[in-house]
Amino acid sequence: AVHTWPSPKLDALEAQRWDQDDTINGFSSFVQPCTFFIHGNDDESETGRANGPDWIRTAFHDIMATHNSEDGTGGLDASIRFAEEQSRPENAGTGFQNTLDVFIAFTTRHVSLADLIAIGLVTAVENCGGPQIDLRGGRIDAAEPNAPGVPEPQGDLNAHIASFKKQGFTQTEMIGLVACGHSFGGVEHKPFPEIVPELNDPNSTLSVQHFDTTFDFFDNKVATEYIAGTSQNPLLVGANDTTNSDKRIFASDGNKTMASFADSSELFASTCASLFARMLDTVPKDVKLSDVIDPLPVKPSEVQIVLGTNGKLQLSGVVRLFNVTVDDPDRTVHLLIDSHSGETTTTTLTLDRFSSAMGGRVQSPFYAFNQSQDVNHAGVIELDPAQGLEKMRFNINGKVEDQGGVGFKVEDGVVFSETSCITTVGAAATEDDDDDPVPVAGKFDIAVRTGLTPTRVFLEQEIKDSINRTVVKETDVERPAQPVPAGDGAYEIWSIQVKDANTYTIGAEINGGKFSTVDTHSLKELTACTPTKRRVWHKRRTGA
Ligand code: HEM
Structure with missing residues (x-):
């Protein structure tokens, strides 16, 4: 569904999903080209892995690990970020932390890490040849690790059927989900030495044996190569049959599902689109997801209104x-x-x-x-x-x-005023005389439309809480006893002392609704309230 603008949370999710690589976002540059692998450094000698497969596996392990469709607990909630979860044998490998290191930088008050994990799967699949996937938003980051339960390659068929059933998927859907996921990536020697030996392959220096011949790209080769008997999938043709979970799963309905995927790349793509979407919508029962986030045909963004020093x-x-x-x-x-x-x-x-x-x-x-x-x-x-x-x-x-x-x-009732300025500067960062002194205190002027009576006006600062969730810290701006008119009397100034160089937006409660500006402000961008003061201070210091 297309929502009505403005709706800050949906606007942000829509942009993260539909403006993946504008000059501001840049999210999809991590899967562009689809072979790109970051692994925390730029070492191009590491081949065989790619970010996209890591992103897809991260979504699977966060969700399926832990969801229980009977009691509604667990699901896509970013619980995989907890070290306790990542240290479990079922979460072997470095792919989860690599993925989260990228994603955390994109989280905001509107886009949770759990929503980013969902958007990451969508981006990796869609940008690397896959079908369009319906995405909803509103996932909430868990406060603690979830229960273990990710299926492992040594599990037997009945255990796997039972575990997918617990997450709400039938046996046929299990075959589909595993095939869709294993269109990407492979098994790496280091975390799974019993499944994959050292390969000594210059094209896979990390010794990753791939599920199909197009490991960084979505297509039905995982099925065509399986049906043709040419597959090198390590969970299918591995020397140790105990860990050949794909072999047991793919054959579990007499190859009916896999044969249909091999016959029709369209069927494979449409099946994967709907199974991936359902997998991403697997959330704890108290989380209410939005409608599918469809793109707004005409969408304003970065809309900023401030009151200039010229009163306009x-x-x-x-x-x-x-x-x-x-x-x-x-x-x-x-x-x-x-x-x-x-x-x-x-x-x-x-x-x-x-x-x-x-x-x-x-x-x-x-x-x-x-x-x-x-x-x-x-x-x-x-x-x-x-x-x-x-x-x-x-x-x-x-x-x-x-x-x-x-x-x-648009809301022009409460806006930042460019009369905001620095009142005190501290010592320069170094002894170098050319360095600008650091602002240590200043005032933010907030212009409130005359006649409007906001319940509250406050500064907002996005911070991370103790478990890495983005929360907004609010600092109330006191209503002035003697309002200072501005903008030809159309506004009144409310001022607040700021004593740090943090970045703030302005918030207000007006007529029962809550509103935040898009523009951010910091002492660092302001100039001195009285321009001569700084020079005097500077002279005194250098003269001493
Ligand atoms: C019984 C079910 C499954 C088992 C036992 C299983 C097992 C594995 C194993 C052992 C690896 C190797 C990981 C590594 O070397 O780091 C792997 C990789 C992968 N799995 Fe699965 N998997 C299952 C289902 C799924 C599903 C349902 C999806 C997605 C919907 C999925 C997506 C992936 C992806 C994308 C990779 C490649 C990761 C990479 O190359 O970085 N898997 N799987």
Whole structure:
């Protein structure tokens, strides 16, 4: 389903899923090319493994390990991040930590590690030749390790049937899931020396024996090579039959399922798409997942409104047009800004950059609200603060896009004011006189629309809690006794002392709803409140 913008959590998940390699995200660069393997360093002498297979196996082990469909416990909840879980024999190998090291950097208050593990599987499969997979969001990171239970290669067929049944999958679905997963990767010598010997193969210096001949790519070769009898899958033709779990599983219905996969690459792809989606939706029973996250055809993002030192509102942002020709010279894109009094300002937007998904099968241009091509030095649209902005609409090739009449609502009630400044500087980082002194204290000015009575205004800081979950720490901004007018009286300034160089967004509770700005602010980006003060301080110090 396509949600209505803005919805910060869904907006963030949608971007993480559909803008995988825009210049800001870069998530899919870890599976591009599909042979890419990071392993915590850049050692190209390590061949045979790839990030994509690690990502897929991580999802499987996090979910299937631990879910119990009878009591609704366990599932995709990032419990694999706990050392206790990773140290279990059923989780042998370095693939889980490698994967999590990449993913943790992408977690935010809106995108949990568990959601990223799901998005990681989707990205690895879709970007490396696989089918489109329905993705839902809203997974919650577990507070503690889950119970063990990942199927191991030495398990017998009945044990494997029982364990997939416990997770909610039939025997036929088990065959499908194992074949879909084992379209990627292989078994590595180091964690499984009894299954795979040292290979002395320059193309697999890590001694990984692959499940099929296209180990970094999704296709039905895992089935065609099995049916043809040419498979080198180490869980199928391994010297020790005890650990040939794929052999027992694939043959368990008289090869019916595997033969159907070998016959039809389309059937294999569509079966894998639905089984992977169901596997990712296996979550603890108290977690409520969103609808399938479909792309918004027209989607604003990075929408920032601040009150400038000149007293004008400064608007910046971009709008993404999903999956259309990136550089269509005939396309016209206009931003319509509707003010509180119903007046409309029109601005022509320019092509800024593009994002892609599904390994480039989807490409989406972004148009900036300004004339700049450089997202880091974006210009702004200046607006009269008395008029303000209520909502945006877009006119694309003469057609107005307004989410079925509701428009794209924006919040200009509580915004950062660029009168914020540094009050105290500390010693320079080094003795070098050229170094700028470090700001140690300053004030953030927050402009609150006159007449609006927010229940609370606060600074928000994203921090990691003791078990690596992203949480938002809130610091209340006191309502001023004597409001200082700004923006020609359209706003009043609330100020707060800040004594660190952390990055903050502004939050507010207005009419029962909670709102956060997208723009982040830190003392580091501000200038001195009284410019001469710093120079005086500097002279005194160098003169001493
Ligand atoms: C009875 C069920 C299964 C058993 C016993 C099993 C066993 C194994 C073993 C022993 C490895 C080698 C790991 C390594 O060397 O690091 C492996 C790799 C892998 N498994 Fe499975 N597996 C099963 C089911 C699945 C399922 C259902 C999926 C996904 C849906 C999956 C995805 C993968 C992937 C992608 C790899 C390659 C990892 C890499 O190359 O980094 N497996 N499996």
